Amino acid sequence: MKKESRSPATVHYDGSNYDPSESIGFLLSRVKLVMVASLDADLESLDITGAQWAVLMRIAHGCGKTAADLCRDGSYDTGSMTRMIDRLEEKGFIHRERSTEDRRVVQLALTDQGEALLPELRKIGAKMLNRHLKDFTAADVQKLKDLLRRMLANGTDSADGA
């Protein structure tokens, strides 16, 4: 006596119709993996990793003025972020400056060297995305973003589950 599904519209997987290599989870992980690998390859000559690229882009766009901002927006660990910033600072792309208003925080900014690199970073990122979106219509891209945003919202708001 199997229980009937109560809300058929939202039950896409019921525990028996699983094909690992076809499931959304595996596809998603896989796509992320190849995108990062592709980015890493393109960034190799600049001695920058994909993760570092992401942080530089956020700083450049003003999404993250401080380490704490970057951690919140990127769901990143604060300890890891400190060391990430260490690496980027050591390479000369960003610099730290203790805030005068709130002396707990450290303001982050691109150095001239980091600023100079920015166009290339943008170009590489765009190239990688376009490569993976080859033959996508504008509608496809919009739809994909929409679906991903909805998944994100579903995962974020009711974290406790059923």
Added chain:
Amino acid sequence: MKKESRSPATVHYDGSNYDPSESIGFLLSRVKLVMVASLDADLESLDITGAQWAVLMRIAHGCGKTAADLCRDGSYDTGSMTRMIDRLEEKGFIHRERSTEDRRVVQLALTDQGEALLPELRKIGAKMLNRHLKDFTAADVQKLKDLLRRMLANGTDSADGA
């Protein structure tokens, strides 16, 4: 004098229209992150991680009879896989058996304990996916799979880039 785009249909990003938190790359990473976090949380009581769950599911579905298979199908490092299998074996979920036909390979299989756990693993995986696919129509799910598969194909075949 900016160069005109040559193939407008496939140029979604041109290096200037970047909003980190809205780009497909960030969305994708983010969705993957919350899905894994969600899976980890649901699996916590079983003392299994999301990565371990993925391997167990693959073995259970016969997608990976050996470590080398699992590495190929999951784009996983062979060294990491050896240790992953160590952990799963130590926990009693799988067991190794040297193949008699080809004595290089080690056959992997679920133990009785692993087999017994399987229904619960399936249930947890399905629950996680359904949670993130809430309010998705069947067409939405199909479309998402289709788009992800196409991205994967784009990233896989021409690895050299432009």
Added chain:
DNA sequence: AAACAGTCACTGCTTAAGCAGTTAATGCCA
């Protein structure tokens, strides 16, 4: 048969992420 390249599982090494705990600074409230 002997040499050869290729494959499999495994090991040491390096890197980096997450967690827990520390210190300094801030805002709040009695």
Added chain:
DNA sequence: TGGCATTAACTGCTTAAGCAGTGACTGTTT
């Protein structure tokens, strides 16, 4: 004003992933 919770950045510790290299074994070629 003094105490208290909160926040920011940082530090040690643990875990695990990727890379490079090893030894055992296989199929192939000559």
